Amino acid sequence: MSNETNIATDVIQVSHLKVSFLDNHVLKDFTIQLKQGENLIILGASGSGKSVLIKCIIGLMVADSGSIKVFGDEVTELTPEELNKMRAKVGFLFQSNALYDSMTIRENLRFPLIRHWVKNVRETAEELVMEALTNVGLEDTADKFPSELSGGMQKRIALARTLILKPQVILYDEPTAGLDPITGKEICQLMLELQKKYHTSSIIITHDLNCVKIMASRIVMLIDGICYATGTFEELKQLKDKRVTDFFD
Amino acid sequence: MKPISQSTFLLEIGDLYLFSLRFFKEVFKPRYEFAELIKQCFYIGYKTVPLVAITGFIMGLVITIQSHPSMEAFGAESWLPSVVSVSLVREIVPVITALICAGKIGSSIGAEIGSMSVSEQINAMEVSGANPFKYLVVTRVIASMLMVPLLVVISDTIGLYGAFLGVNMKQVISFHLFTNQVFLKLTFQDIIPSIIKSFFFGFAIGIIGCFKGYNTKNGTRGVGSTANSAVVASIFAVFVIDLMAAQIADILHLN
Ligand SMILES: Nc1ncnc2c1ncn2[C@@H]1O[C@H](COP(=O)(O)OP(=O)(O)O)[C@@H](O)[C@H]1O
Ligand SMILES: [Mg+2]
Numbered sequence: 339m340s341n342e343t344n345i346a347t348d349v350i351q352v353s354h355l356k357v358s359f360l361d362n363h364v365l366k367d368f369t370i371q372l373k374q375g376e377n378l379i380i381l382g383a384s385g386s387g388k389s390v391l392i393k394c395i396i397g398l399m400v401a402d403s404g405s406i407k408v409f410g411d412e413v414t415e416l417t418p419e420e421l422n423k424m425r426a427k428v429g430f431l432f433q434s435n436a437l438y439d440s441m442t443i444r445e446n447l448r449f450p451l452i453r454h455w456v457k458n459v460r461e462t463a464e465e466l467v468m469e470a471l472t473n474v475g476l477e478d479t480a481d482k483f484p485s486e487l488s489g490g491m492q493k494r495i496a497l498a499r500t501l502i503l504k505p506q507v508i509l510y511d512e513p514t515a516g517l518d519p520i521t522g523k524e525i526c527q528l529m530l531e532l533q534k535k536y537h538t539s540s541i542i543i544t545h546d547l548n549c550v551k552i553m554a555s556r557i558v559m560l561i562d563g564i565c566y567a568t569g570t571f572e573e574l575k576q577l578k579d580k581r582v583t584d585f586f587d
Numbered sequence: 588m589k590p591i592s593q594s595t596f597l598l599e600i601g602d603l604y605l606f607s608l609r610f611f612k613e614v615f616k617p618r619y620e621f622a623e624l625i626k627q628c629f630y631i632g633y634k635t636v637p638l639v640a641i642t643g644f645i646m647g648l649v650i651t652i653q654s655h656p657s658m659e660a661f662g663a664e665s666w667l668p669s670v671v672s673v674s675l676v677r678e679i680v681p682v683i684t685a686l687i688c689a690g691k692i693g694s695s696i697g698a699e700i701g702s703m704s705v706s707e708q709i710n711a712m713e714v715s716g717a718n719p720f721k722y723l724v725v726t727r728v729i730a731s732m733l734m735v736p737l738l739v740v741i742s743d744t745i746g747l748y749g750a751f752l753g754v755n756m757k758q759v760i761s762f763h764l765f766t767n768q769v770f771l772k773l774t775f776q777d778i779i780p781s782i783i784k785s786f787f788f789g790f791a792i793g794i795i796g797c798f799k800g801y802n803t804k805n806g807t808r809g810v811g812s813t814a815n816s817a818v819v820a821s822i823f824a825v826f827v828i829d830l831m832a833a834q835i836a837d838i839l840h841l842n
Contacts, residue, residue: 398710422716436711440699453716 355404366563382560429505435496437484490521632734643742647749669772685788689821697817700800728793735789
């Protein structure tokens with residue numbers, strides 16, 4: 339049809355997504371696109387289905403209906419091998435960090451390497467682990483366990499683990515939630531820095547206005563299970579709709 | 588909170604059945620997690636040895652001391668080693684060891700996998716290209732299937748030594764004579780079924796711990812109730828399997 343070029347640069351395309359749990363209709367008719375190089379912020383109240391959305395994108399949850407295309411491929415139609423290949427290109431930063439607490443930081447970072455890259459991983463793994471740790475400024479923690487680190491450091495390690503496969507797209511689930519404002523800001527700076535270094539596109543779920551200001555190329559408001567409004571920070575701030583402006587006070 | 592009704596109990600049995608089927612489907616598929624299996628054998632097996640060794644010893648000693656008066660009353664004191672050893676090896680040691688494992692292994696597997704589930708570590712494994720079911724469940728169930736019988740054998744041996752000391756408290760008997768009397772009655776027909784039975788105990792303890800852990804809900808609060816219900820359910824399963832094993836042994840005339 340009309341915009342073929344547009345489709346080519348859309349890294350992720352979510353259209354008419356519906357997800358419900360029994361009679362809890364979380365996403366009703368949700369449509370967004372993530373363009374190459376873009377930082378898309380998703381704003382929405384707690385429990386509005388933001389985490390559900392990105393879990394559907396990475397294939398951890400299955401939507402009731404609608405379509406999700408990542409790099410042009412329909413996620414639900416991928417074979418397990420293809421799904422794994424896709425997941426190597428799409429990083430996911432969990433809200434709870436999800437560091438494996440029975441493993442050291444080094445083993446945590448090696449885990450995705452060993453499983454996603456079969457070839458030559460034994461020789462290069464150590465190098466990649468150290469590179470990832472240097473990226474987040476925590477070279478000396480390799481032999482510690484996650485529980486020995488502070489919340490901010492754990493978040494950095496989780497970020498390092500997400501980035502270790504050099505993904506093209508990163509999905510962040512509330513990267514600064516539960517951190518103090520200063521640490522939160524540091525994490526945001528770090529995200530921006532690494533985004534510039536590796537030229538990633540990202541979807542960022544956050545309530546943190548600081549983070550929104552620093553990172554946002556575009557903002558999507560997820561309200562009542564639909565894409566309620568979209569635009570840049572300035573555009574949305576000027577809207578007269580109270581449900582939108584409530585997020586910016 | 589919903590009251591626990593018959594239907595939720597049956598639903599859970601159904602889910603456990605499906606979970607076990609998935610185990611048998613995944614266990615032979617490649618990408619074997621040997622390193623993790625060895626690690627789990629260490630945690631499940633080696634770390635439980637002291638506990639089962641001490642209880643095995645106490646069981647052997649206590650059963651012998653308590654059987655002594657009645658055997659003496661029948662003038663059958665010399666039968667004490669053989670009678671005690673058969674009941675130890677056939678029934679008491681496997682069941683007591685399995686119960687201890689249900690408490691120790693069942694709760695630790697349930698709590699570990701449960702906390703991994705609520706802190707999204709299982710999801711993280713999945714996006715990291717691992718199959719969390721193989722990595723977590725298959726390794727733990729196999730480790731527990733291998734280790735519980737081994738622990739039973741260790742506990743058997745130490746239990747028999749306890750029985751030897753127990754016999755010696757009231758009469759003097761050489762170790763040589765004791766073992767002779769034991770193996771007069773105790774044969775492979777007693778030992779093999781008890782090992783096979785412990786294999787199933789190990790499977791039940793492992794699969795129930797993993798099942799409960801995998802289905803943990805309600806955040807950290809859920810982890811506590813997972814550990815609790817994993818222990819209760821696997822203790823129950825041990826007794827059910829024991830009953831079934833006794834029936835099957837009876838049918839096969841292994842008594
Ligand atoms: N696995 C699940 N089972 C049932 N309900 C769920 C599940 N996951 C999420 N939900 C529900 O979906 C809604 C949205 O959850 P979520 O996406 O986590 O919200 P948030 O926008 O805060 O990230 C919530 O009401 C939650 O209760
Ligand atoms: Mg969320």
